[in-house]
Amino acid sequence: MFQAATEPLISLALLAVDLDSVARRLRLTIEESWDEHGTVRAAFFTLEGTDFVVTHHERDPSGTCVWVRKSGPVDPAERTAVLLTALGVGSDAVSYSTWGMGTDLSRVPAAWGRRRGRPVESHQRFWENFRKRPGMYVGRVTYDGVTAYLNGYDHAGGGVLLNGLRQWLADTYQVGANLVWSAQVVQVVFPEGRPAEPWSQDQHRQAVDGLFALLDGFFEHLASRHGATPESG
Known part of the structure; x- marks a missing residue:
């Protein structure tokens, strides 16, 4: 359909x-x-x-x-x-x-x-629910599916969820600031290089788990600055 x-x-x-x-x-x-x-x-x-x-x-x-x-x-x-x-x-x-x-x-x-x-629902509550049960939002959980959904959510919300993520990743992990954030995450999770396509289920799981850990760190960084994780308005 x-x-x-x-x-x-x-x-x-x-x-x-x-x-x-x-x-x-x-x-x-x-x-x-x-x-x-x-x-x-x-x-x-x-x-x-x-x-x-x-x-x-x-x-x-x-x-x-x-x-x-x-x-x-x-x-x-x-x-x-x-x-x-x-x-x-x-x-x-x-x-x-x-x-x-x-x-x-x-x-x-x-x-x-x-x-x-x-x-x-607030953005904070969305993130808490998405992190626990991504399959409810994207079906089969793959790295591309998860990042596409988060990009769409961020776009629909006017950029409030992921604003500043690219610069934070570049500053914190010394990955290319010219890259989109999803490519930066791959560089952090797979420091020896992006795996060849198609990815295995274990590689998708590793990438998604790494992404979630990085986003948790990013939101904690925002909380330390603004007192909200992520922005609730």
């Missing part, structure tokens, strides 16, 4: 509304498939020029995951507001968002009431 999306998909939010309720409200047809981790259900539709995908995997938290096809700049709050308006629910229905706490929801209609009983 996801291969039917002609452009990359960007994760927007997890709604505290089950997929069947979303489908009934918007009169959608749910398609069902599976991967190596279980059953996935999804529906594809367009609202106000935005191509949405709503999904639920049997290993996901309860609720509905919301995605859009990337076509130019993405304003997560604006696109999510379009969907919430169509569903007739307020911002309190957003139990998690890729842009984290402190999002400007000023364009959300005042009639929604802005209840805050269920705040969106």
Whole structure:
């Protein structure tokens, strides 16, 4: 089903509304498939020029995951507001968002009431959950899959998660400051040189474990400077 999306998909939010309720409200047809981790259900539709995908995997938290096809700049709050308006629910229905706490929801209609009983997830909480269970986010855990997801999350959040990582790696481990951070990590984890492709499962595991250890060190560095690990807003 996801291969039917002609452009990359960007994760927007997890709604505290089950997929069947979303489908009934918007009169959608749910398609069902599976991967190596279980059953996935999804529906594809367009609202106000935005191509949405709503999904639920049997290993996901309860609720509905919301995605859009990337076509130019993405304003997560604006696109999510379009969907919430169509569903007739307020911002309190957003139990998690890729842009984290402190999002400007000023364009959300005042009639929604802005209840805050269920705040969106902070970047710190995202990192804690991602580190413990990366397979819930990326499926098969590979170094490329993990770094691509983190890059996408960082981009969607305006660069707040990984801002300063490249320079910190260069200063701390004397790796090339001209490299992207994922290449810098490979130099640190594999000091004798990047393994030849394709990587073995053990090499992917070593790279991912090394990445997580380095990110923990980076966030501890930020905490010592700013008192937050990583930024929570």
